[in-house]
Amino acid sequence: MIYAEHLRKEFKKVVKEPGLKGSFKALFKPKKEIVVAAEDISFHVPKGEILGFIGPNGAGKSTVIKMLTGILTPTSGECRINGKIPQNDRKNYVKEIGAVFGQRTQLWWDLPLQETYLVLKEIYEVDDASFKKRMDFLNEILELEKFIKSPVRTLSLGQRMRADIAASMLHSPKVLFLDEPTIGLDVVVKDNIRQAIMRINKEEKTTVILTTHDISDIELLCDRIVMIDKGKNVYDGSLHELRENYGQTRELVFETDKSSKLTKEQFRKGLNPNENDLVIENEKNNFKVRFNSNKIPVAEMLSYALSVTKVKDISVKDADIEEIIRNLYRQGEALNE
Ligand SMILES: Nc1ncnc2c1ncn2[C@@H]1O[C@H](COP(=O)(O)OP(=O)(O)OP(=O)(O)O)[C@@H](O)[C@H]1O
Ligand SMILES: [Mg+2]
Incomplete structure:
Protein backbone atom coordinates (compact mmCIF):
# COMPACT_ATOMS: atom_id res chain seq x y z
CA MET A 1 0.00 0.00 0.00
CA ILE A 2 2.59 2.56 1.08
CA TYR A 3 6.19 2.25 -0.01
CA ALA A 4 8.84 4.73 1.04
CA GLU A 5 12.22 3.88 -0.43
CA HIS A 6 15.36 5.72 0.64
CA LEU A 7 13.60 9.04 0.95
CA ARG A 8 15.92 11.99 1.23
CA GLY A 48 -5.46 -1.45 6.79
CA GLU A 49 -2.57 -0.93 9.19
CA ILE A 50 -2.21 1.95 11.62
CA LEU A 51 1.46 2.81 11.70
CA GLY A 52 2.92 4.94 14.48
CA PHE A 53 5.57 7.13 12.90
CA ILE A 54 7.60 8.47 15.75
CA GLY A 55 10.88 10.09 16.68
CA PRO A 56 12.21 13.04 18.64
CA ASN A 57 11.66 16.69 17.64
CA GLY A 58 13.41 17.54 14.41
CA ALA A 59 13.84 13.88 13.42
CA GLY A 60 12.29 14.51 10.01
CA LYS A 61 8.78 13.08 10.53
CA SER A 62 6.81 16.01 9.14
CA THR A 63 9.21 16.25 6.21
CA VAL A 64 8.59 12.59 5.35
CA ILE A 65 4.82 13.01 5.69
CA LYS A 66 4.97 16.03 3.41
CA MET A 67 6.79 13.93 0.80
CA LEU A 68 4.23 11.14 1.14
CA THR A 69 1.35 13.56 0.71
CA GLY A 70 3.00 15.19 -2.31
CA ILE A 71 3.54 18.61 -0.70
CA LEU A 72 7.31 18.20 -0.98
CA THR A 73 9.34 16.47 -3.67
CA PRO A 74 12.09 14.16 -2.43
CA THR A 75 15.66 15.14 -3.27
CA SER A 76 16.19 11.46 -3.95
CA GLY A 77 14.41 8.22 -3.24
CA GLU A 78 10.83 7.40 -4.06
CA CYS A 79 7.46 6.94 -2.49
CA ARG A 80 4.54 5.09 -3.95
CA ILE A 81 1.11 4.99 -2.37
CA ASN A 82 -1.53 2.76 -3.84
CA GLY A 83 0.64 2.46 -6.91
CA LYS A 84 0.80 6.24 -7.34
CA ILE A 85 3.75 8.56 -7.05
CA PRO A 86 2.25 11.54 -5.21
CA GLN A 87 4.22 14.21 -7.05
CA ASN A 88 3.31 12.89 -10.50
CA ASP A 89 -0.43 12.65 -10.22
CA ARG A 90 -1.37 15.18 -7.60
CA LYS A 91 -4.91 15.86 -8.77
CA ASN A 92 -6.07 12.27 -8.59
CA TYR A 93 -3.83 11.40 -5.70
CA VAL A 94 -5.37 13.89 -3.27
CA LYS A 95 -8.75 12.23 -3.67
CA GLU A 96 -7.35 9.04 -2.22
CA ILE A 97 -5.72 10.53 0.82
CA GLY A 98 -6.59 12.64 3.81
CA ALA A 99 -4.07 14.65 5.81
CA VAL A 100 -4.02 16.52 9.09
CA PHE A 101 -1.11 18.63 10.24
CA GLY A 102 -1.88 19.25 13.89
CA GLN A 103 0.35 22.28 14.08
CA ARG A 104 -1.47 24.06 11.25
CA THR A 105 -5.04 23.98 10.06
CA GLN A 106 -5.92 22.93 6.52
CA LEU A 107 -9.25 24.72 6.71
CA TRP A 108 -10.28 28.11 5.40
CA TRP A 109 -9.95 30.59 8.20
CA ASP A 110 -13.01 32.76 7.51
CA LEU A 111 -15.47 30.19 6.28
CA PRO A 112 -18.04 28.67 8.64
CA LEU A 113 -17.18 25.05 9.17
CA GLN A 114 -20.36 23.76 7.54
CA GLU A 115 -19.58 25.63 4.32
CA THR A 116 -16.02 24.39 4.41
CA TYR A 117 -17.35 20.86 4.30
CA LEU A 118 -19.64 21.72 1.40
CA VAL A 119 -16.68 23.08 -0.55
CA LEU A 120 -14.69 19.94 0.20
CA LYS A 121 -17.64 17.83 -0.88
CA GLU A 122 -17.48 19.51 -4.31
CA ILE A 123 -13.71 19.29 -4.57
CA TYR A 124 -13.71 15.60 -3.72
CA GLU A 125 -16.88 14.91 -5.71
CA VAL A 126 -18.71 13.20 -2.88
CA ASP A 127 -22.33 12.42 -3.76
CA ASP A 128 -25.18 13.73 -1.58
CA ALA A 129 -26.11 10.45 0.08
CA SER A 130 -22.52 9.55 0.99
CA PHE A 131 -21.93 13.08 2.23
CA LYS A 132 -24.91 12.95 4.55
CA LYS A 133 -23.97 9.56 5.88
CA ARG A 134 -20.42 10.67 6.42
CA MET A 135 -21.38 13.90 8.20
CA ASP A 136 -23.70 11.95 10.52
CA PHE A 137 -20.89 9.56 11.36
CA LEU A 138 -18.39 12.38 11.97
CA ASN A 139 -20.90 14.37 14.00
CA GLU A 140 -21.55 11.41 16.17
CA ILE A 141 -17.92 10.74 17.12
CA LEU A 142 -16.45 14.21 16.90
CA GLU A 143 -19.44 16.22 18.17
CA LEU A 144 -19.13 18.94 15.58
CA GLU A 145 -22.69 20.22 15.92
CA LYS A 146 -21.96 22.82 18.59
CA PHE A 147 -19.57 24.77 16.42
CA ILE A 148 -20.37 23.75 12.87
CA LYS A 149 -21.86 27.17 12.07
CA SER A 150 -18.86 29.10 13.42
CA PRO A 151 -16.04 30.42 11.26
CA VAL A 152 -12.88 28.37 11.67
CA ARG A 153 -10.91 31.29 13.11
CA THR A 154 -13.20 31.42 16.16
CA LEU A 155 -12.78 27.76 17.07
CA SER A 156 -10.81 26.61 20.10
CA LEU A 157 -7.82 24.35 19.48
CA GLY A 158 -9.77 21.21 20.37
CA GLN A 159 -12.69 22.19 18.16
CA ARG A 160 -10.39 23.11 15.30
CA MET A 161 -8.55 19.82 15.52
CA ARG A 162 -11.83 17.85 15.44
CA ALA A 163 -12.88 19.96 12.47
CA ASP A 164 -9.59 19.19 10.70
CA ILE A 165 -9.91 15.47 11.40
CA ALA A 166 -13.45 15.46 10.03
CA ALA A 167 -12.29 17.30 6.90
CA SER A 168 -9.56 14.73 6.31
CA MET A 169 -12.07 11.87 6.56
CA LEU A 170 -14.91 13.41 4.61
CA HIS A 171 -14.18 11.74 1.28
CA SER A 172 -13.48 8.27 2.73
CA PRO A 173 -9.79 8.33 1.82
CA LYS A 174 -7.89 5.08 1.45
CA VAL A 175 -4.96 6.51 3.36
CA LEU A 176 -4.84 9.00 6.21
CA PHE A 177 -1.73 10.94 7.15
CA LEU A 178 -2.06 12.36 10.64
CA ASP A 179 0.83 14.50 11.82
CA GLU A 180 0.31 15.17 15.53
CA PRO A 181 -3.50 15.15 15.49
CA THR A 182 -3.69 15.13 19.30
CA ILE A 183 -1.18 17.87 20.09
CA GLY A 184 -2.33 20.13 22.91
CA LEU A 185 -5.73 18.49 23.40
CA ASP A 186 -7.55 17.60 26.59
CA VAL A 187 -8.27 13.96 27.42
CA VAL A 188 -11.86 14.03 26.19
CA VAL A 189 -11.05 15.50 22.79
CA LYS A 190 -8.05 13.18 22.46
CA ASP A 191 -10.41 10.31 23.08
CA ASN A 192 -12.86 11.55 20.44
CA ILE A 193 -10.10 11.75 17.89
CA ARG A 194 -8.75 8.32 18.76
CA GLN A 195 -12.25 6.87 18.40
CA ALA A 196 -12.62 8.45 14.99
CA ILE A 197 -9.31 6.99 13.82
CA MET A 198 -10.09 3.59 15.27
CA ARG A 199 -13.54 3.40 13.69
CA ILE A 200 -12.59 4.55 10.24
CA ASN A 201 -9.74 2.03 10.29
CA LYS A 202 -11.98 -0.83 11.43
CA GLU A 203 -14.96 -0.07 9.26
CA GLU A 204 -13.24 0.94 6.04
CA LYS A 205 -9.80 -0.61 6.35
CA THR A 206 -8.29 2.84 6.03
CA THR A 207 -4.51 2.76 6.20
CA VAL A 208 -3.21 5.32 8.70
CA ILE A 209 0.18 6.87 9.34
CA LEU A 210 0.13 8.61 12.69
CA THR A 211 2.78 10.89 14.12
CA THR A 212 2.57 11.71 17.80
CA HIS A 213 4.58 12.36 20.94
CA ASP A 214 1.85 10.83 23.08
CA ILE A 215 2.61 7.20 23.77
CA SER A 216 -1.03 6.47 24.66
CA ASP A 217 -2.00 7.30 21.07
CA ILE A 218 0.47 4.67 19.94
CA GLU A 219 -0.55 2.11 22.52
CA LEU A 220 -4.23 2.49 21.79
CA LEU A 221 -4.06 2.68 18.04
CA CYS A 222 -0.94 1.33 16.46
CA ASP A 223 -0.07 -2.15 15.33
CA ARG A 224 3.46 -1.21 14.49
CA ILE A 225 5.87 1.64 14.82
CA VAL A 226 8.57 3.07 12.65
CA MET A 227 10.95 5.23 14.61
CA ILE A 228 13.33 7.67 13.02
CA ASP A 229 16.01 9.95 14.39
CA LYS A 230 18.18 12.53 12.65
CA GLY A 231 16.60 11.65 9.33
CA LYS A 232 17.30 7.91 9.53
CA ASN A 233 15.40 4.78 10.48
CA VAL A 234 16.17 3.53 13.96
CA TYR A 235 13.43 1.02 14.62
CA ASP A 236 10.70 -0.84 12.78
CA GLY A 237 8.55 -3.31 14.68
CA SER A 238 5.79 -3.76 17.22
CA LEU A 239 5.48 -1.59 20.29
CA HIS A 240 5.56 -4.70 22.39
CA GLU A 241 8.99 -5.65 21.06
CA LEU A 242 10.17 -2.12 21.60
CA ARG A 243 9.12 -2.14 25.23
CA GLU A 244 10.65 -5.58 25.73
CA ASN A 245 13.94 -4.47 24.30
CA TYR A 246 14.27 -0.89 25.32
CA GLY A 247 11.45 0.20 27.56
CA GLN A 248 12.67 -1.18 30.81
CA THR A 249 13.47 2.21 32.23
CA ARG A 250 11.36 3.10 35.23
CA GLU A 251 11.26 6.34 37.08
CA LEU A 252 10.60 6.63 40.78
CA VAL A 253 10.22 10.00 42.40
CA PHE A 254 10.95 10.09 46.11
CA GLU A 255 10.07 13.02 48.27
CA THR A 256 12.33 12.82 51.29
CA ASP A 257 12.58 14.34 54.67
CA LYS A 258 14.43 17.69 54.76
CA SER A 259 17.51 16.12 56.28
CA SER A 260 17.63 13.06 54.02
CA LYS A 261 19.34 12.70 50.69
CA LEU A 262 19.59 10.05 48.04
CA THR A 263 22.92 9.78 46.31
CA LYS A 264 24.37 7.60 43.64
CA GLU A 265 27.01 6.50 46.10
CA GLN A 266 24.37 5.08 48.42
CA PHE A 267 22.89 3.06 45.57
CA ARG A 268 26.29 1.99 44.35
CA LYS A 269 27.03 0.54 47.77
CA GLY A 270 23.79 -1.34 48.09
CA LEU A 271 22.77 -2.27 44.54
CA ASN A 272 25.98 -1.97 42.57
CA PRO A 273 24.38 -0.75 39.31
CA ASN A 274 26.17 -0.18 36.01
CA GLU A 275 26.82 3.45 35.14
CA ASN A 276 24.06 3.57 32.48
CA ASP A 277 21.46 1.71 34.50
CA LEU A 278 20.88 4.39 37.10
CA VAL A 279 20.42 8.16 36.90
CA ILE A 280 19.54 10.36 39.83
CA GLU A 281 18.33 13.93 39.51
CA ASN A 282 17.26 16.05 42.37
CA GLU A 283 15.48 19.28 43.06
CA LYS A 284 15.20 20.27 46.72
CA ASN A 285 13.77 17.23 48.45
CA ASN A 286 12.52 15.52 45.33
CA PHE A 287 14.76 12.80 43.98
CA LYS A 288 14.08 11.37 40.55
CA VAL A 289 15.61 7.93 40.24
CA ARG A 290 15.63 6.46 36.72
CA PHE A 291 16.82 2.93 36.40
CA ASN A 292 16.80 -0.14 34.23
CA SER A 293 14.23 -2.45 35.78
CA ASN A 294 15.74 -5.42 33.96
CA LYS A 295 18.85 -4.99 36.05
CA ILE A 296 17.36 -3.65 39.25
CA PRO A 297 13.82 -4.90 39.93
CA VAL A 298 11.37 -2.19 41.01
CA ALA A 299 10.69 -3.92 44.34
CA GLU A 300 14.37 -4.07 45.15
CA MET A 301 14.87 -0.43 44.27
CA LEU A 302 11.93 0.58 46.44
CA SER A 303 12.90 -1.38 49.49
CA TYR A 304 16.51 -0.28 49.24
CA ALA A 305 15.59 3.40 48.94
CA LEU A 306 13.21 3.11 51.87
CA SER A 307 15.90 1.47 53.96
CA VAL A 308 18.50 4.20 53.43
CA THR A 309 16.44 7.34 53.69
CA LYS A 310 13.30 8.82 55.20
CA VAL A 311 10.79 8.86 52.36
CA LYS A 312 7.63 10.99 52.64
CA ASP A 313 6.07 10.20 49.28
CA ILE A 314 6.69 8.05 46.22
CA SER A 315 5.42 8.09 42.67
CA VAL A 316 6.19 5.68 39.84
CA LYS A 317 6.38 6.52 36.16
CA ASP A 318 6.67 4.30 33.12
CA ALA A 319 9.32 5.06 30.59
CA ASP A 320 7.87 7.60 28.18
CA ILE A 321 8.43 7.38 24.48
CA GLU A 322 11.10 10.06 24.47
CA GLU A 323 12.98 8.08 27.08
CA ILE A 324 12.76 4.92 25.01
CA ILE A 325 13.90 6.84 21.96
CA ARG A 326 16.81 8.30 23.89
CA ASN A 327 17.81 4.88 25.14
CA LEU A 328 17.39 3.36 21.74
CA TYR A 329 19.54 6.01 20.15
CA ARG A 330 22.21 5.65 22.81
CA GLN A 331 22.35 1.94 22.27
CA GLY A 332 22.84 2.45 18.56
CA GLU A 333 20.86 0.98 15.76
CA ALA A 334 21.53 -2.60 16.81
CA LEU A 335 18.03 -3.89 16.14
CA ASN A 336 18.09 -3.03 12.49
CA GLU A 337 21.54 -4.42 11.84
N1 LIG B 1 11.57 24.24 4.94
C1 LIG B 1 12.65 23.94 5.68
N2 LIG B 1 13.81 24.61 5.51
C2 LIG B 1 14.91 24.32 6.25
N3 LIG B 1 14.95 23.35 7.18
C3 LIG B 1 13.82 22.65 7.41
C4 LIG B 1 12.62 22.90 6.67
N4 LIG B 1 11.67 22.04 7.10
C5 LIG B 1 12.26 21.30 8.06
N5 LIG B 1 13.54 21.65 8.24
C6 LIG B 1 14.50 21.04 9.20
O1 LIG B 1 14.49 19.65 9.00
C7 LIG B 1 14.56 18.95 10.23
C8 LIG B 1 13.37 18.00 10.36
O2 LIG B 1 12.19 18.74 10.52
P1 LIG B 1 10.75 18.07 10.67
O3 LIG B 1 9.75 19.16 10.79
O4 LIG B 1 10.56 17.08 9.60
O5 LIG B 1 10.89 17.31 12.08
P2 LIG B 1 9.80 16.51 12.93
O6 LIG B 1 10.33 15.15 13.12
O7 LIG B 1 8.46 16.66 12.32
O8 LIG B 1 9.88 17.27 14.34
P3 LIG B 1 8.69 17.63 15.39
O9 LIG B 1 8.50 16.43 16.25
O10 LIG B 1 9.33 18.75 16.17
O11 LIG B 1 7.49 18.04 14.63
C9 LIG B 1 14.64 20.02 11.30
O12 LIG B 1 15.95 20.19 11.68
C10 LIG B 1 14.08 21.24 10.63
O13 LIG B 1 14.64 22.41 11.17
MG1 LIG C 1 6.68 17.52 12.93
Missing part, protein backbone atom coordinates in the same frame (compact mmCIF):
# COMPACT_ATOMS: atom_id res chain seq x y z
CA LYS A 9 15.09 15.67 1.49
CA GLU A 10 17.54 18.52 1.55
CA PHE A 11 16.65 22.14 2.10
CA LYS A 12 18.81 25.09 1.11
CA LYS A 13 19.03 27.64 3.83
CA VAL A 14 20.47 31.14 3.49
CA VAL A 15 22.90 31.81 6.30
CA LYS A 16 23.14 35.38 7.37
CA GLU A 17 26.14 36.81 9.12
CA PRO A 18 25.34 39.13 12.03
CA GLY A 19 24.81 42.87 11.61
CA LEU A 20 23.82 45.16 8.76
CA LYS A 21 26.78 44.12 6.65
CA GLY A 22 25.68 40.54 7.01
CA SER A 23 22.16 41.46 5.88
CA PHE A 24 23.48 43.11 2.71
CA LYS A 25 25.75 40.21 1.99
CA ALA A 26 22.86 37.76 2.45
CA LEU A 27 20.80 39.86 0.06
CA PHE A 28 23.32 40.17 -2.77
CA LYS A 29 25.65 37.24 -2.31
CA PRO A 30 23.68 34.74 -0.28
CA LYS A 31 25.70 32.04 1.38
CA LYS A 32 23.70 28.84 1.27
CA GLU A 33 23.86 25.94 3.58
CA ILE A 34 22.26 22.58 3.02
CA VAL A 35 20.02 21.16 5.73
CA VAL A 36 19.33 17.45 5.47
CA ALA A 37 15.85 17.06 6.96
CA ALA A 38 15.52 13.40 5.94
CA GLU A 39 18.63 11.44 5.11
CA ASP A 40 17.52 7.94 4.23
CA ILE A 41 14.08 6.75 5.28
CA SER A 42 12.45 3.52 4.11
CA PHE A 43 9.38 1.64 5.25
CA HIS A 44 6.33 -0.20 3.97
CA VAL A 45 2.79 -0.09 5.31
CA PRO A 46 0.29 -2.79 4.32
CA LYS A 47 -3.36 -1.93 3.68
